[in-house]
Amino acid sequence: MSLPLFQSPKPIDDHFKSDSDIVLFNGDVKNLLAEIPDNSIQLIITSPPYNLGKDYESRVEIEHYLEQQADIIADLYRVLKDEGSLCWQVGNFVENGEVYPLDILYYGIFKKLGLRLRNRIIWRFGHGLHASKRFSGRYETILWFTKSDKYIFNLDSVRIPSKYPGKRHFKGEKKGQLSGNPLGKNPSDVWEVVLQDWEQEIWDIPNVKANHPEKTEHPCQYPIELVERCVLALTNEGDWVLDPFAGVGSALIAAIKNNRRAVGSDKEKEYVDLARQRILSYFNGTLGYRQLGTPVYQPTGKDKVSKIPDEWKEVYEQRNLLESKGEYSK
Ligand SMILES: C[S@@+](CC[C@H](N)C(=O)[O-])C[C@H]1O[C@@H](n2cnc3c(N)ncnc32)[C@H](O)[C@@H]1O
Secondary structure, three states, X not given: OOOOOOOOOOOEEOOOOOOOOEEEEEOOHHHHHOOOOOOOEEEEEEOOOOOOOOOOOOOOOHHHHHHHHHHHHHHHHHHEEEEEEEEEEEOEEEEOOEEEEHHHHHHHHHHHHOOEEEEEEEEXXXXXXXXXXXXXXXXXXXXXXXXXXXXXXXXXXXXXXXXXXOOEOXXXXXXXXXXXXXXXXXXXXXXXXXXHHHHHHHHHOHHHHHHOOOOOOOOOOOOHHHHXXXXXXXXXXXXXXXXXOOOOOHHHHHHXXXXXXXXXXXXXXXXXXXXXXXXHHHHHOOOOOOOOOOOOOOOOOOOHHHOOOHHHHHHHHHHHHHHHOOOOOO
């Protein structure tokens, strides 16, 4: 097996300089943004705090939360290049059992600034907490906006294998010619990146939890692979990628790994320290992560956890009996 090639380490600066390669800022995002010149960042990609009362946030009224975010977003707009993109990854804010879809609440803030929505990407995952009073949530979204109509979209860098590469046009001028692309197909706006097998390990097979390649102590980390697709499609080598709420640095690693310049801030020193360690581990070849495009884990049916446990067999058999008599749906 050949070992992957790692880049030679680059210095990590703690304040923004135009000639830096990597900037990790510990402090409020507004203070980092004050250091960044107008019209300089090609891609802003982040998962902001959801106002859920996680370790790193105090929960406030939803209106107040959105006002605070709108203030930060106005600064993000200023630093974004005219041909730049902004990707905002969010789920739901939940209060007293009522669900507030954050992307819908955020949309107006971006639209008011003149940003143009290109995709509302569904990031679908197969596992998670089981709800008892509503359907269990199994997706979050990424709003991809551009600042203008002139923007980078490197589709060929993110094509995925086609299911039917041998498909041909069956009528018209191109009849008989191959209809696909030898580089693969457009990955579409529904992404089933990694969380499925990530959570499989966390929730279903706790004894391998500690072995997961990416997970750190951060409660809401997103996978490097998810960001990589955006980095490859929406930027070119040498461009700046900014994550204003960088957590443990997943977006920065996705950028560095693909020869982009990376800048991020987090107000928690603990996360910034972890981000620094992860970047250094990337450079010395010890960082565990899933390679872009790794197939999603599918249970084989032979694993113990994918079999019906003895204690539930009776209930399953009764249900199957009712289904076969057509009584189950009454
Ligand atoms: C949802 S997490 C992002 C996690 C990140 N995507 C990762 O993979 O590690 C949001 C992060 O924003 C940080 N944060 C919240 N408010 C902030 C602020 N005003 N300035 C800087 N960081 C902030 C939190 O400490 C938290 O780590």
